[in-house]
Amino acid sequence: MGTLNPATGKKEFIFISSASEISMGKSVHEQLVQKYKLSTDKVKGERLKEIGARVSSVSDRKDYPYNFYLLQKDEINAFTTPGGNIYVFSGLFDKLKSDDEIASVLSHEIGHCAARHVVKKIQAELGYNIIGTLVFASLKTSDARTQQIASAASSITNLVMLGYSREDEYAADKLGVKYMHLAGYDPQAMVKALQMLKENSKGAQGPLILRSHPYLDDRVVRVQSEIANLKNSLPKQQAGS
DSSP, rough: OOOOETTTTEEEEOOOOOOHHHHHHHHHHHHHHHOOOOOHHHHHHHHHHHHHHHHOOOOOOOOSSSEEEEEEOSSEEEEEEETTTEEEEHHTTTTOOOOHHHHHHHHHHHHHHTTTTTHHHHHSSSSSHHEEEEEEETOOOHHHHHHHHHHHHHHHHHHTTOOOOOHHHHHHHHHHHHHHHTOOOHHHHHHHHHHHHHTTTTTTSSOOGGOOOOHHHHHHHHHHHHHHHHHHHHHHHHHOO
16 A cells, blocks of 8 residues: 655655645745744845755655745754745854755755655644645635634644654655755765754754754764765766766
């Protein structure tokens, strides 16, 4: 039973359709832009979108369009909501020193999308009522219905902000390395980005992006292993370029 996911190579049972996922994403987005301000820096916003478009063009999942948003908040975080919506806080964006490092964050988030981590997390932890409320959000617009939609969207936002399991994070890193290479970015930049996160994780709280995430040293080791495997699979001339 289930459908084969080309990104993971595993069969999965997903009862939420892509159209339903997009509908949920739109409702969540409406809540997010009320909670956080979209950045007014057009140059940074366009840079984020251009890099995102380049990486998402090689994703294993193309059944919906990807959208990239820069949120104006001095916080080191990035996250993905249903329907291919990817958000990066300006606090994280400004810490990334190159297009390759920006691509490493976006490719990781796109990896979550391709592996369907977002929708599987929602499917496993939220009831049918919440999912249905967002899927059919446009059908009714009464005040009570609006409150229901806001509450359901808030539930999903809180869920995706909590992070993923270690295995999901490792899988997103692995796919991220693959997508960076296919899009023409340097996968080694993912190691630099992870090291930056480690440097900024000192203190009582640390970056929000690290909550429930695997130890950064473990992620670095695994990413370096993926890069080595990638190089070994390439022709010698290409691997050395």
